[in-house]
Ligand SMILES: O=P(O)(O)O[C@H]1[C@H](O)[C@@H](OP(=O)(O)O)[C@H](OP(=O)(O)O)[C@@H](OP(=O)(O)O)[C@H]1O
């Protein structure tokens with residue numbers, strides 16, 4: 001079986017049998033805040049799709065596996081692992097796009113691959129209708145004031161309070177930055193990021209299991225369902241366990257000619273739940289966001305190309321558009337992963353403007369705030385049980401190292417299976433250093449590899465036309481290494497990376513004042529490199 005069929009629509013064809021014969025789907029679902037799967041639900045093949053759609057919020061970090069039962073029926077079991085991410089999303093519109101729906105060009109698979117050729121990329125930037133805010137809106141306070149405390153909250157529907165719209169259903173918001181800044185309406189309960197401190201977030205330092213391998217049928221048609229990156233997961237499948245490998249070896253030599261090839265574990269460390277699906281082998285589908293599409297497309301023709309996931313265009317699955325990109329974990333067997341959100345600012349300037357024009361109170365953000373620090377909300381905010389998104393974002397920035405170092409750790413998952421997304425208060429240099437030391441297990445080789453890669457990245461960033469001409473906000477560096485010493489870093493998440501109106505450029509180091517659009521990305525990278533240098537033996 002080729003890679004194409006891998007992780008595509010499922011049909012298992014036994015020798016002489018029809019598609020789907022004897023297939024059952026066992027979906028193991030765990031609570032969103034804990035990694036290991038808990039409860040098992042067997043779903044008939046036909047029902048799987050809608051089930052998965054409905055449970056999109058738990059569809060991350062999953063893998064495929066197959067076993068052959070004693071009666072020679074091939075059974076595909078799908079284990080859905082609760083993710084380390086935020087709540088579900090259906091689409092991911094770009095910043096400054098009022099319309100959450102979109103009609104993007106959907107390309108065929110042939111087209112997808114031709115789109116990787118930068119010379120053929122003719123798609124003009126559509127995301128550039130972002131006004132230059134400098135000087136256009138008069139005096140703009142850096143910190144957004146909260147609502148009038150005399151206002152009352154009247155119920156679950158959006159309510160106007162002293163000129164603010166109370167947006168109780170934050171879940172209705174776009175994951176691509178629009179939300180809470182006067183964002184546009186989208187279907188209810190579809191979008192929201194799951195805070196790692198919120199009730200739907202992850203428990204800190206949780207551990208989880210990963211299936212090591214996967215299977216393909218070389219002599220039979222086997223496609224896994226697109227909506228379900230899957231894994232087999234049972235309580236005894238602890239990391240490093242070889243028992244499952246044995247089963248698969250057995251299947252490999254079964255009369256059904258199932259063959260296996262190496263399958264890597266996939267983990268989503270941060271971001272919006274339900275945003276990702278498995279693509280063909282080594283590829284990921286990320287829910288479509290026009291801004292991200294534009295960025296990735298341009299990046300394929302920029303010197304930064306080796307530092308971002310390969311991008312293959314827009315694909316449609318179950319009437320949903322996705323950006324198809326490389327899965328950066330594909331070349332790793334047992335990776336340790338870290339997501340660092342770069343920059344000194346985590347919201348776009350245009351979002352501030354929107355927030356002033358159409359302020360919306362966010363109860364979910366208020367709750368996330370209170371969960372971390374009950375004393376954080378002002379009296380007014382307590383009264384309103386809501387905060388404005390910019391206020392929340394700025395609070396997060398000053399609570400963490402974003403404001404002081406220009407980056408923050410969002411999550412770490414180590415090869416030993418432990419994961420930690422509880423870095424909201426990791427603020428000071430020494431705290432960050434301790435977390436980084438733990439991440440690399442004080443392994444100087446890994447440290448050096450990371451440093452080399454980051455220095456290369458910095459060099460390329462400094463000469464990248466793309467970087468110079470974009471405000472890069474909310475983008476992360478994804479660190480991936482394994483014990484062998486292999487260590488890589490990539491830039492990911494361009495959902496809030498927007499072009500500047502020509503001929504403006506940024507140096508990404510100048511401190512931000514509203515209007516200058518600076519994002520502090522390189523300042524953060526300088527600090528990150530400096531801390532890592534400090535960790536070198538003898539430093
Ligand atoms: O990390 P926590 O504290 O949960 O806060 C999140 C992050 O700041 C998200 O930024 P990022 O996407 O850069 O991770 C942001 O998404 P966007 O600004 O992208 O939309 C979420 O806004 P909402 O999606 O509006 O909830 C916000 O709730």
Ligand SMILES: Nc1ncnc2c1ncn2[C@@H]1O[C@H](COP(=O)(O)OP(=O)(O)O)[C@@H](O)[C@H]1O
Pocket residue numbers: 175267268269270271272273275284309325326327328329337339476478492493494495
């Ligand atoms: N190309 C990729 N390859 C592997 N993992 C990825 C890739 N892109 C994202 N991830 C995983 O998903 C997480 C969230 O990604 P991100 O793009 O920030 O999502 P969102 O836009 O929902 O915030 C990352 O922390 C990482 O763990």
